[in-house]
Every structure is written in structure tokens, then in C-alpha cells.
Amino acid sequence: MTRYFIQRPIAVIMTFVALIGLSVLAWLNRPVSLLPDIDVPEMAIRVDYANASPEAIENNILKPMRESLATMQGLSNLQSTASNENGLLRLRFNYGQRMDLAFVEVNEKIDRLTDQFPEDMSRPRVIRVNYTDIPIAKIQLIPKDASNIVESSRLAENVIKKRIEQIEGISLVDLNGTVDEQIKIIPDLKALERAGLEIEAISKAIQSANQELGGVEVKDGQYQYYMRMAGRLNNAEDIAQIPVKINEEKYIPIHDLAEVKTAEEKVSGFHFFNQNRGIVMNIHKQPQAVMTELMPEIEKSIAQFKKDYPTLDIAITQDQSIFLKAGINNLQGSLLFGGLFAFAVLFLFMGSFRLPVIMGISLPLSLILSFLFFEIFDLSINIISLSGLALGLGMLIDNAIIVLENISRKRMEGLNLMDACVAGVTEVQGALISSVLTTLAVFVPLIFLNGVSGVLFFDQAVSVGIILSVSLGVSFVLLPLLYRLFFEKKKDFKKEDSRFFKSIVRGFEKSHHWSFRNKGLSLFLIIMIIPLGLWAFWNMEQKGLPKITRTDAVVKINWNEPIDVIENANRIQELLENLNSQLQFSETDAGIPQYLLSLENAELQESLIYLQFKNEEAIGEQLNFLENLVRQSYPKASYEKENAKNAFDMLFASEEPYFRVQWQDPNLKNASPAAIKPVLESFPAENFQVATIFGGRKQHDFNHQAARIITIWD
Template sequence: MSEVTLEFGWDAQMSNLSMDVREKLDRLQLPLDADKPIVLRYDPALDPILKLSLTGEMNLSQLRLLADKDIKEKIERIEGVASARVQGGQQEEIHIDINQGKLAVMGISPESLSTLLSDSNINRPGGSLKNTQSQYLVRTLNEYQNLQEMRNLRITQMNQPPVTLGEVAKVSWGEKDREEIVRFNGKEGIMLAIYKEGDANTVEVAQLVKENIQRMQQDPDANFKLTVEFDQSRFIQQSIDEVKSALMMGGFLAILVLWLFLRNIRLTLIVAIAIPISVIATFIFMYRLDISLNIMSLGGLTLGVGMLLDSAIVVLESIHRHREDGQETALAAMDGTGEVGGAVLASVLTTIAVFIPIVFVEGIAGQLFKDQALTITFSLIASLIVAFTLTPMLAGLGKSTASSNPKGKLFANFVDKYKWLLHKALAHPIWLLSSSIVIFVLCLNLGKTLDNQLIPELKEGEFYFDVTLADGASLPATTELLTQMESIALNDPDVARVYLSIGSRNVSGGLSLKNKDENLGQINVVIKDRANRIMEERVINNLRQSYQQFAAADVQFGRPGFFSLKTPVELLFFSENLPLLRQYTLSLLPKLQQIKELIDIRASLESGNPEVKIEFNRNLLAQLDLNIEEVANVLNQRVNGVVVSRFQQP
């Protein structure tokens, strides 16, 4: 299997391009044994927003049936839920183990027996019957009601002695071959991955699902337990709540600092009233431009709270100074506002000019910071309008009264020392300019030493390890190894819970086809104190060191991703000679592992699964009156079996 990644410009129309790519691939001439290419488009909606664990006193088969037939259907009826995928457990099926020797004596082939079983279990429409007064739909019903009916099925022709299926085959309940296993804190269970619709709100859908889960478990007849193991909305809601809290705290501190300098409740309230009015006006602009309350827009409001007061403070200080000079209240409001109006307008416009260009930036940076830039711009415009209208009006109310200097001795001493320092600096302009240039150059050099990245790594007290065994490793072998790794994680005192999937792993955005195979697994770890980064790093380092003892597995650390699909550093190598490419890349791994700053190094080039090759002797097959296709089909049926029909339990 191979994957080809296509990257387009940010202004590309992805819907049209997807159709173009599919059209080009349809024209491609591939080898006969190659499957048709599948086009996958990255979509964050392809990641589950919730992962639920289903446990109970029932066995795994009953739990799986409960998840498939009851819980899954109830969850998918919730508004905003696109689908619910059930993983793990055991699925029941009916096994028919035929005695090929007996069938061969009677001249019955396995293919004809499969056709007979399928044709004898039908539930299909048969048209309609009409008369002058009514119309009746016709349905042909002949489904198996139990296993005994299947055993009593006659498989010989009418001119032959009657032989039933039970005489040449063993019909019994069995379990479907397991493809994936899910474990929660050392016990096997069922996992339900919940996916939302593309335009649905993650937080709202997750809340509706959790409310429905709570109602299901309140049922007196419920003998199962549903637990939320992973909640994508938790990170979003927590981030928004923290930004809201910072916004409220920032506004309160800004008002407090203002009062400490003004020492006048009335003047402080006049300036402080600019905050809620400007925020409300900003919400109106956001609503008109369809900007949601997200982390970036709320972050813009948080940054803008302090700047919201600047214009009002300058205008109010000018009005206050005119009143101290003896002017009437109304006249002081007009003259004070007119005196500083030009300076305030220029100050706000220059700040807006800094943020407006971000709106036109393309790529991820533009998409991330566009809402923030627009929110700051709207809040500054609103604060400017408030400073020129509401603030002078409120300041002009009331009678003119003498007011004392609110600055105090501390502020006066600071002003005197600042004047002295300013006069000294301006007296030596050459030294002042030279030192400024030197400091500027030093700051530029210091900036080069800082790390460059789009956003800092998100740490939420939850992480995972992707585990890959050698190609061809069986599911039991993968289960045995991951169970040992699970025990190590559970023995760590700082770990709250561990859940793992064996035979599959989650790939962000559904961007990879290599997410389900018997040699794959994923261990998800949640620590007790999710806000303690020191604890998280300690657990990660301990598990990394412990997992190094499993030389047969490739273990890669990762965190739930929200903005990026790639690893921090990727080296791409190209060659038409795959064996040489594999040899060269694998030779680089030991050298890269010697670099202390690098960790979790792996090569993406993978070999195919081991296989058993069978080559037929055409001449011998011809002598036996057989052809290759018939023998290959019989071999496939004997190895994999064949699903001939579906049994509906009454």
C-alpha cells in the first residue's frame, strides 16, 4: 500500500479539486491486481468528538449486541451526531463447518451449497397486486427462524435420496474472527466513537450526547455503564471558560488601577462604563460578520479591554484639567474633548492599522488570527465612539466643584525624577542615539535565539503511544505486548486511567488508510492532575523509558492534535529503488538517535505483510479437469470462509 499527499493553496476550491483528482484517477491504467485508488480529504470532523466505554456484567457478545442494536441507534438519533462507531467486543455469527468428503461423494460443490443457503433465506419485495378498489404489496418471506431449520434444509435434488444440511455439516453459533480489541484500565470492553456532522457545534453536540447517556443509565433496567473516556469538547469549553475568566479579571484590574490613580469614584465609573458598552458594540459587529465566540475572538476582547480605556482616560483627563482651571462643566467637556480629539483619533487609528493587515494574511496564521484582529479593531472603534460621545456627556453632568489633585506625592515624585532623567538624556543626543541603536541590534540578535513555531504544544494531561509491531504480527501477539505496556502505565501512581485499542488506531483527520491492522495498537493515558505539566512530563519520560524494553515494537509518542498533522521535523527522501531507499533511511536512524534533542524517530517506509505464495502446475490441473480460478476460489473459501446470508434473530 502507498499514500500520495496533495497540498493545495489556501484559496483553492477543495470540492472542485476533489472531483478533478477523482476524474484523473479514473483515467489511470493500473495493474490488474491493484485496487482502485481512494481519495481521502482531510476533515477534522473525521475525528471523534467523544469516546465512550461500555462495560457491564454481561459477556462481550451481549455487550456488543447491546451497543450495535440499542445504544448506537439512540446516539445517532441525537441532533448533530453524524455516526457512532462501535469497536471491540465479540460479534456472534453462525458457523457451518461442512464435510467436504461427504459433499464430494454426493457431487455437491461448496459453491452450490452456498447458493442454496442464500436462496433459502430471503425477505424481498414481490411486486404488488391491484384491483379496482385497493392495492396490496407482495413480500416474499422465507427467513430462517432458528438453527434447527438450517440443519433440516434439504440439499439434494428430488430424484436423489433426501440429505439435510445437518448430516453433512455442523451448524452452530460461533464468534466472528476478531479484528480489534478494546481495553479500559485492564479490562476488555466496548468503545463507541461519536462523530459529529460537519457544521455542528462540538460543545453542543457533546453536551447533548452526555445528557442522553445520563438518561439511559438512569433507567432502572439498565445493567451497563457508559463512561466518557475522551471528550474533545472539554478542551474547547475549558479554553473558552479560562479566556472569559481572564477577560472579566482583566476588566476588574483595569478599573482598580484606574481608581488608584484617579482616587475619584465618579470619574472612575465614567471611564469604566466604556468597557461594557464597547464590548456590546463589538458583539454587534461580530454578529454581522458571523464571527463566533471562540478562543481567538475572546482573546482579542481580552487584549482590547485595556486599550478600551485609553481613549476615555485621555478625554476625561483633558476635561478634568479644564474644570480645574475654572471652566463651567459643559464648556469644559466640549473644550477638553476638542483639545485632545485629534491626538486620540490618531492614536486609535495607528493601533487599528497594526491589526488590520492580519485580516488579509493567508494560510493557517491568517485563519487563526483573523477573528482576533477583527475583534480588537471593532472594540477600538467602539471605544473611540464612546470616548467622543458618552464620556464627555457624563463628565459634563453635575455642578462644578473644586477637586484636589488625585495623583498624590508618590506620583509627583515619579514625575520629577522622570523629568530630570529626560533632561539628562536629551542633553547628550549622540550617546542617546548610539545606545538606542546598540540596544536595538542586541534585541534583534536575541530574537534569533528564540524558537519559531506556529503555536505552543498543547498539554491537557492526556497523551497516547502509537505501537506498531512487525508486519504480519498476529492480533494475539499484539494483544499480549500491549497488555504488558498497559500494566506498566497502570502501575504509575500519577496515572488516572488507561484505555487502549488493539488492531486499530485513530489517525487525525482520517488522513491515512493505515489505521487498522493486526499489528497496530494505541495506548491512551490520562493523568490524575491534568493541569500539572511537571507530573505529565514525569509520566511521559517514565513510560518512554519503560517501553524501550519492547524491542519488537515501534513506539511513538503523541498528543491529541488540534492544528497540525505533521511531526515537528520531517525529512523526505525520494528514489525509484525502494530496497535502496529503505536501506539508506534505516541506516540514518542510528545516527539521528544519537542527537539528544531528537526523540520518537521513525521511518515511514514499511514493508508488505509476509505471505505464502502458491504456484499451480497448469498441466497437472488440466489432467485433473480443473482450472486455476476454481482451485483458487476453493482455497479462499477454505481459508477465509464465505458469508452466504444474514440471520435475523426473531
């Protein structure tokens, strides 16, 4: 077979050119994302009910939903949390469950319960949990004049949000910090008393005027017209002119009985960027979008927004594409250094410039051809699949070196060029195939892992198998052909080993002879290596992920006091003013955020702060300083610091506690700190933390019972 390919160089080269073209098209059409598209078997239901206590949300909303959803097929865990004005119910299913069908079923069950919910409550929101759908970036919109927050909110919702969503590949723009305008009517009690009216007269007049009237049909000969009578109130001026009936003959406008004005609506949360109030946009991409192409389009739009809307300061933060860029750069670095080292090895050991050139052709060619099989197996270009390619690059180089060296050795034995190419490849085919199969024997079982790990390592295992298989094809077909084309004009072949190679050979021969002359000592040294290796293994630090250089962190503060969101925001602003110049920027969500995809059950007295520092050394110092400041100024407050979340932390939970303990009492309605105190005194762990609870405002529910969470840190 090898002889057949070598004798038809034009056909082989044209075939590879065609495959390269298809591979380039496949590469351009492959989605580029941070991680593979993972169908996480989790779902969340958010409940927003203004002015409702945790008990009301639990008894009237969460409990009926739990009882209805508990019968769902494949449901493995059901847990709810109730707090002031909102609640959260999380569902976890067995891996492999059809989440699209489960999503439909959950919505159907909620629709059946709608009649049981309070009339003034909005419909609960069902959210699919997808860790690969974290925001790829955040856009900060800060009005230069703080009083223009309402106009900026309208601009963000009606213009900027829609224009960003028009970018191909964007699935959702999730906003927080927007403020709507409301109309306030402040009755003048003295004017009402003089007119002999009650306050209800104003509300009745407004309700009567704010009606959608039916259409009117007007005929004019052979023409027919449909007219709609506008009756809806649009602004404060319309309301101010509404007449209020005093008697059958006298009416008085509302502006004589009350003050009518526009003002900001009451909000339950604020967003700050560098201590300036503003609006944040979380940008979510579609699964098939190419992230590396998406971010330049977003940046281009932002540049245009800055020109069109000079009243806004606009910035992009928390760009998640840097992880993907780092992965691509690592692959490019592996390819570059792998090729350079391969050239150096060939130059040092073989002393021929032709062999490095052949290597320089086959190495990137194998990598490009791999993307054709990415298209066939429907793999995306992500960190996991790229890591598989990087792993396979080393063995790809090995295969090429072995084939080229063996062909050269056959020529040294006296075979002509054609026979040397054929014999050199045929002789090592079995060994190379066996070597590749033994490597695949390690990675292929990863395909059969269960859960999220199986989905992640599927891409890695398949990509390793692809590049190794492609390397075999290139080594058996293209390399001998290139060898023949490069060496066919060289009549006299003589392999010239470099001095470096000869010195290594001499050193190896000396060590080989020494080990055979001292068999006992050699065996003793080998045996001693085994316990040293075991000792090193047992003393190695074990982690889910290697340490990542970080310059950002997240701080959660719960004041544990019945304060409003304005006081909450003021306290955060005062704290951040004490941080030094090492802080690059900060983002704060004070109170309850407006995100549609939020899975946090926040409260008015809670704040989430994202801190970006200039270097890693400043993180520990500044966070400890901030914690001490909180402890001194607000002793009741709880302070939690953690790494800023990214896709890897959410999937692998590298900074999560060792495990969590759910403590519950069937006879306990509220898991108060006093009730759990006897348990903590005899708890069999030293380093643990109890979940924060404030005056019964938050309830963790598991299996329909009040509970407390005990977090165990190893």
C-alpha cells in the first residue's frame, strides 16, 4: 500500500490539498466556546412577591410548588429557600434526563398552580441552569449625571440592549440597575375637605379615565372607517387634567386636589461601578457562536455607543474570552515550541536540513486535518478539546521522527530510495499502531464517565484519538512521499551523525557497561527509587484544579439588620472608599438584583461586591483589611470572601467546601441559631461554618422541613 501511494505523488498531494481545504472550512465553521455545551441536569424557579414575608412565600407559594414538582420523573433533589419578598426553588435531576422535556413539564405544573398563587404576584420564572452559559462579558453603563438614571435606563432597555442582541451569536442581554419612572399623586387633604371629597374620589376618577374604549365604525357612502378612541393615560399631565365630580354640575381637575409629579420608582437593588450608580448588562452568547469573533463585534458596538451617547461612560468588564484566548495561545505555543524542538532534535542528531523541512510540513498539516474530524464528530473548539490536541502533539512528533529515522536507516543499509521508503514505513507500522492504541486505551474509557465529567472528558478523549489517528495517516502516507521527493535528487546517501549525538551515544554506552559490571548496586538503586516515588506521591498536595493566578475576588456582606437598600448601598460606598490604589475597579450589586438568570436568593440587606486588583499580591492584604473594617464598624454583619466565579469553578467547584451537612428537625418550624447550638457543640469537625440566617428571614428547606446548612472546610 505504501508503494502505491509513493508511486502516485500528484494524486496523493492533490488529495491532501483537498482535505486541507475541507479542514479549513470545517475550522471556520466550528463553534468556538470556553467549554463544551453541557446539558446540566439542574433547574431553578425564582419567585418575586413584593412585601411578603418568608413564611408567606413558603406556605403560599413554595410549598404547593414542591408538592407538585416532587412527582416528576428523574428528580433526585428538591431544595427551596425563602426570604423577604423572594424565594428560590432548585431542582436537580438524574444525569441523562431530557432537560428540554423537563423544562416544559415544570412550566406546565406551575401554570396549573397559578390560580392558587396570590393575584398580585408575578408568575414564577423557570431558569435552565447552564454553566457554559455564564456571561461572556459585562457592559457597564454609568450616566455622567446621576440624576439621569431614568433616561439612561430607557436608553439601555430600548436601544443599547436591542442593538447588542442584534449581533449574530448573542442570545440574551440581562440587565440590572435599571429604574423606571412612576407617577406620584400626593393628595391635598385640605383641598379635598373644602370640596367635600374623600381620597377615594381621586382613585375612582383615575380608574374611570384610564380605560380602553371600544372601536367605532363610521360609514360614509361606500367608504367605511374604523376609529379607536384613545382612553389610556400616558403621563402626569394627563392625570392632572382628569376632572373629579363634586356634584351633578361641578367638576374640579385633579391638580387642584393633589400634587401630580413624576419620580423614580422604588427599587429593591442598586448597581454601582467604581462607586458610581449605573446599569450593568450581562452578555450571554448562543452555544454555536464563535466567542473569539463575538467579542470584537461587541467592542466595535461599544465604541460606536460612546460616540452616539456621550452622556454615558461605557466599559467592558469580566471578559470571559480571555480563558479561551489563553487556551488557543497555549496550543499555538505548544505547536511552535514542539516544532522548534523537533527541528532542534533533528538538526542535533541527524544533521540534515531536509528532515526538519519535512517535519515542518507534516506537523501543522496533521493539526489542520484534525479539524475535519471535529466537524464529523460535531466537536466544538474549546479549552477541553484544545487540551486534547496539545496532548496528541507530542506523540505526533514521535511518530514522524520514528518513520523518518527508520527510512534513513534503511537507506544506510543499501536499499534504494523507493525500497527504503516502503521498508522503513512497513517495518514500524505495527509498532506505531500499537503505541497509539495503548495511548487511546487510557483516554477512550473517559468517554464512558457519567455526569458532567463524562461530557467534559468526551471532547478531550475524542480529540486525542483524532489527532493520533491523523498522525498515523500522515506518517504512513505523506511522510514517505515527502521523503522521496526531497531526497530523489541526492544520489549518494550517507547519514552523518552530529558530534552532539555521538557524545550522547558514548555516554549511554559507558553507563550501560557500568550497570552490567555492577549489577547488585544497579538493582539496589532501582529498588530504592520505588519507595521514594511512593513517598513523593503520598506527600503531594491534592486539588481539583491547579492554582490559577487571580487578580479578582468576590465579597458577600449581609448586615443582619433590618435596613433598607439605600442604607445598604451607603455602607458599601463608605467601605470601598477605604481601599487603596491597588484596587483597579469594583462592581457592587446592593440589595435584590434584577437579573432574569440570577440564581441567588438575595435580600435587601445583602451586597455582592466584585473587586478587580492590579496584581495578585494585593488581594489578600486588601480583603483582610476590608474584613477587619466590617468587623469593627458593623459587628452584626457577616463577611464572606471567595474567588470570582468562572466556568471552571462552577463546573469543578475547586474552591467549594469539602462537603455540606444538611441539619433538620421535623418538629422545628424555624431553624434558629439557638436551636442548632447543641448540635454544634458536639459536631465532629473543627473547621466549619454555619450558613448565615437573619431573624428567621431565610429558610433553607429540604424534604419540606426547616433546615440549617453546615459547611465543612477540610
